[in-house]
Amino acid sequence: MSASASDLIAALKWRYATKVFDPTRKIPADIWSALEESLVLTPSSFGLQPWKFLVIQDQALRESLVPHAWKQRQVADCSHLLVMTVPRELGEDCIDANIARIVEVRGGTTDALAGLRNMVAGFRAQLSAKGQLMTWAKLQSYIALGQFMLAASLLGIDTCPMEGFVAEKFDEILGLDKTGHTTAVLCPAGYRSAADKYATLPKVRFESKDVIEHR
Amino acid sequence: MSASASDLIAALKWRYATKVFDPTRKIPADIWSALEESLVLTPSSFGLQPWKFLVIQDQALRESLVPHAWKQRQVADCSHLLVMTVPRELGEDCIDANIARIVEVRGGTTDALAGLRNMVAGFRAQLSAKGQLMTWAKLQSYIALGQFMLAASLLGIDTCPMEGFVAEKFDEILGLDKTGHTTAVLCPAGYRSAADKYATLPKVRFESKDVIEHR
Numbered sequence: 001m002s003a004s005a006s007d008l009i010a011a012l013k014w015r016y017a018t019k020v021f022d023p024t025r026k027i028p029a030d031i032w033s034a035l036e037e038s039l040v041l042t043p044s045s046f047g048l049q050p051w052k053f054l055v056i057q058d059q060a061l062r063e064s065l066v067p068h069a070w071k072q073r074q075v076a077d078c079s080h081l082l083v084m085t086v087p088r089e090l091g092e093d094c095i096d097a098n099i100a101r102i103v104e105v106r107g108g109t110t111d112a113l114a115g116l117r118n119m120v121a122g123f124r125a126q127l128s129a130k131g132q133l134m135t136w137a138k139l140q141s142y143i144a145l146g147q148f149m150l151a152a153s154l155l156g157i158d159t160c161p162m163e164g165f166v167a168e169k170f171d172e173i174l175g176l177d178k179t180g181h182t183t184a185v186l187c188p189a190g191y192r193s194a195a196d197k198y199a200t201l202p203k204v205r206f207e208s209k210d211v212i213e214h215r
Numbered sequence: 216m217s218a219s220a221s222d223l224i225a226a227l228k229w230r231y232a233t234k235v236f237d238p239t240r241k242i243p244a245d246i247w248s249a250l251e252e253s254l255v256l257t258p259s260s261f262g263l264q265p266w267k268f269l270v271i272q273d274q275a276l277r278e279s280l281v282p283h284a285w286k287q288r289q290v291a292d293c294s295h296l297l298v299m300t301v302p303r304e305l306g307e308d309c310i311d312a313n314i315a316r317i318v319e320v321r322g323g324t325t326d327a328l329a330g331l332r333n334m335v336a337g338f339r340a341q342l343s344a345k346g347q348l349m350t351w352a353k354l355q356s357y358i359a360l361g362q363f364m365l366a367a368s369l370l371g372i373d374t375c376p377m378e379g380f381v382a383e384k385f386d387e388i389l390g391l392d393k394t395g396h397t398t399a400v401l402c403p404a405g406y407r408s409a410a411d412k413y414a415t416l417p418k419v420r421f422e423s424k425d426v427i428e429h430r
Binding site: 017149205 | 254
């Protein structure tokens, strides 16, 4: 056990969707490094890790994104802008890359994993037939989002999950249109501003009895 | 700061997709209670919390689900089976419930929140026009999934995220077809069996340089 239940709940109650970041405060390198490692460790279905994470600190680049993020300043005022991207059309090459990595880490041969490869390729073919390849990859990226927000809050880092952006514009500015990836979701990270009135508002959640049912 | 960076990384390295649970070990009530509280606190877009979480401990019910979960025994052998469900068609009633809850928690009036309600309803209408209402709700449930798996690992609880199930059958057996909800994803929780050979395999993740890019 790495944390107590009360530490966990305290972190979740402390966090909120930060509306105003303090642009003068930067996340220390060792803390950010741990958060990057947590991203790398994110679980995904079949372990496919269908994502690339962009970490943007360049100020001019971030300012150029603000107009395409519903003018939300968090994109430019945070310490590190995390952009989660996924393939538009998850290809079989993603499966092969994963199989190759399994062999690299655990040993064995690609041939010995042919059964696994066929099973995952069959799953992929079903997604493809339903036009769900990008949707499925986005779902995986939201696992990363959920994990990242909790990880950050445990380390005292504020975040703001953001779906309010124009993916086409982000993809164009970030050059993703050339890579086959698309922007799935944003998560600016940094430190809340003392001026953010949202920081002290009571958190709004449904009551447990209204969202959890026991059988 | 509620945890150290090394505690966070240790928890993420300790966790894995548990293939064999020890059916004799049950999560203590105080730990499970904290995990339920963490679920309630999960962030979501617009704070809409478009989910109901089913926690299933009834053994006969869980056994009846196994055949529809690719025969994966985790569903029956875990301590607590968490079933994340979302509305098939997120209605405006979900927005109204959220607005009512804001007023309940923070005070004020529904009328004063008319602007917020209209904005969210406009977003919902766009999703509806694109046939994306269920997909969007599922994305939110994956935030809960990502957060839950990390929360559990911090408290020493094993989990196994599962997409391998027949949603229609789960919905039928759980009576969701009558409620307008559908099964989004499963996450059995409990304790790994000493016989689970997957527990000690090296974790397979791409290298940081292959999934994280700095700008």
